Amino acid sequence: MELLRLLVLAVLASERRVAGGAEVFGNSSEGLLEFSLGKFRYLELIKSFPEEAILHHISSNVTFLIFQIHSQYQNTTISFYKTLLPNASETGTNRGLVSILRPEQSMCTWYLETLDAEPVQNVAIPLSYSERDPIPGGCNLEFDLDIDPNIYLEYNFFETTIKFAPANLGYARGTDPPLCDVGTGRDSRWRLQYDVYQYFLPENDLTEKMLLKHLQRMVQVSQVKANAVKVVTLTGDDKTSVSFSSLPGQGVIYNVIVSDPFLNTSAAYVPAHTYACSFEAVEGNCASLGEYMDLNYSNSFFGFAGLYQLKENLRILKMPLSSFYLFI
Ligand SMILES: *[C@@H]1O[C@H](CO)[C@@H](O)[C@H](O)[C@H]1NC(C)=O
Ligand SMILES: *[C@@H]1O[C@H](CO)[C@@H](O)[C@H](O)[C@H]1NC(C)=O
Numbered sequence: 480m481e482l483l484r485l486l487v488l489a490v491l492a493s494e495r496r497v498a499g500g501a502e503v504f505g506n507s508s509e510g511l512l513e514f515s516l517g518k519f520r521y522l523e524l525i526k527s528f529p530e531e532a533i534l535h536h537i538s539s540n541v542t543f544l545i546f547q548i549h550s551q552y553q554n555t556t557i558s559f560y561k562t563l564l565p566n567a568s569e570t571g572t573n574r575g576l577v578s579i580l581r582p583e584q585s586m587c588t589w590y591l592e593t594l595d596a597e598p599v600q601n602v603a604i605p606l607s608y609s610e611r612d613p614i615p616g617g618c619n620l621e622f623d624l625d626i627d628p629n630i631y632l633e634y635n636f637f638e639t640t641i642k643f644a645p646a647n648l649g650y651a652r653g654t655d656p657p658l659c660d661v662g663t664g665r666d667s668r669w670r671l672q673y674d675v676y677q678y679f680l681p682e683n684d685l686t687e688k689m690l691l692k693h694l695q696r697m698v699q700v701s702q703v704k705a706n707a708v709k710v711v712t713l714t715g716d717d718k719t720s721v722s723f724s725s726l727p728g729q730g731v732i733y734n735v736i737v738s739d740p741f742l743n744t745s746a747a748y749v750p751a752h753t754y755a756c757s758f759e760a761v762e763g764n765c766a767s768l769g770e771y772m773d774l775n776y777s778n779s780f781f782g783f784a785g786l787y788q789l790k791e792n793l794r795i796l797k798m799p800l801s802s803f804y805l806f807i
């Protein structure tokens with residue numbers, strides 16, 4: 480019982496934290512959206528009205544940017560060019576692009592649009608990294624983009640799997656990227672490590688507002704480390720894919736932090752979220768699961784704690800034994 484009480488307190492405490500990071504509210508009246516480094520911005524996208532995102536005043540110590548955009552379940556497309564090409568754009572609910580900067584470049588643009596018939600609410604942010612930081616997805620072979628910082632998530636009722644492309648070592652502007660597959664020594668990208676983080680959204684809240692707020696804690700390295708639970712560490716030799724138990728109706732955000740143990744630097748991939756259910760399916764969609772949880776779990780004290788305990792068990796199942804001991 481004492482353990483139960485502690486668990487409940489832990490949940491209550493975790494719900495009280497607020498999302499970090501400054502927010503700027505969207506001003507898309509002109510089709511040109513001015514962004515600031517490290518600042519979240521809310522924006523609404525409407526079909527047939529693409530927006531151009533622009534970032535000025537990029538300092539010379541920045542070598543690459545990750546621009547990312549998030550929505551709840553309707554797709555948004557982010558592209559380097561106005562014309563969409565498979566190797567220069569990405570479509571989905573949590574999508575980002577890596578922009579490698581040229582010498583002297585101090586400005587960068589991206590194109591944002593949706594094909595959804597309904598307007599889509601998004602939150603977007605550009606982040607900057609320097610030449611010592613590893614580049615998420617810098618050694619991509621599997622997906623269309625040359626450099627792919629995205630996490631590809633698939634789920635069914637039982638299992639949720641995330642997959643991502645390996646990172647590369649950072650490099651200076653105007654130089655060639657380190658080769659991805661020559662040698663596996665300490666001078667190569669094989670020394671990079673990947674920490675996979677998991678973050679649970681508040682239970683029984685499937686609102687867009689809640690998701691877009693909490694996603695903001697899963698974007699930057701320091702925030703991810705402070706707010707999420709590290710579930711597994713992968714080395715250069717491991718497959719960059721991890722599976723978890725699905726919890727249909729429960730919102731979960733995943734992210735991966737790649738770190739360079741020699742330089743003590745790190746960078747975050749683009750987080751991905753799932754509720755392990757569909758918002759658009761006619762039968763068994765997220766809304767009906769939400770009702771189920773509401774009626775059968777959350778309104779009773781024991782039900783609530785029970786669900787929490789279940790999540791802890793699921794989490795532990797997927798952890799290496801060493802972290803299991805730390806956890807208890
Ligand atoms: C939004 O754009 C309009 C038109 O250019 C401008 O007058 C207004 O100041 C902008 N608002 C914000 C918050 O940037
Ligand atoms: C995409 O592919 C086209 C040709 O298929 C190529 O010309 C272009 O440089 C590629 N763009 C990027 C960003 O890789």
Ligand SMILES: *[C@@H]1O[C@H](CO)[C@@H](O)[C@H](O)[C@H]1NC(C)=O
Nearest residue numbers: 553554555569570571572594
């Ligand atoms: C959203 O985008 C994903 C990835 O490109 C695609 O598989 C899916 O079919 C799209 N969904 C809709 C409703 O267009």
Ligand SMILES: *[C@@H]1O[C@H](CO)[C@@H](O)[C@H](O)[C@H]1NC(C)=O
Nearest residue numbers: 538540541542607608609610
């Ligand atoms: C670039 O330098 C500025 C000022 O010295 C610093 O605040 C910023 O964090 C640096 N940016 C990167 C990506 O290292």
Ligand SMILES: *[C@@H]1O[C@H](CO)[C@@H](O)[C@H](O)[C@H]1NC(C)=O
Nearest residue numbers: 611738739740741742743744
């Ligand atoms: C990285 O951090 C470790 C311990 O925190 C320290 O011993 C080491 O000197 C650091 N390396 C670099 C290159 O800063």
Ligand SMILES: CC(=O)N[C@H]1CO[C@H](CO)[C@@H](O)[C@@H]1O
Nearest residue numbers: 767769770771772774775776
């Ligand atoms: C929506 C739903 O499935 N509700 C169920 C909750 O649990 C009761 C029994 O405790 C069922 O009768 C309901 O159908």
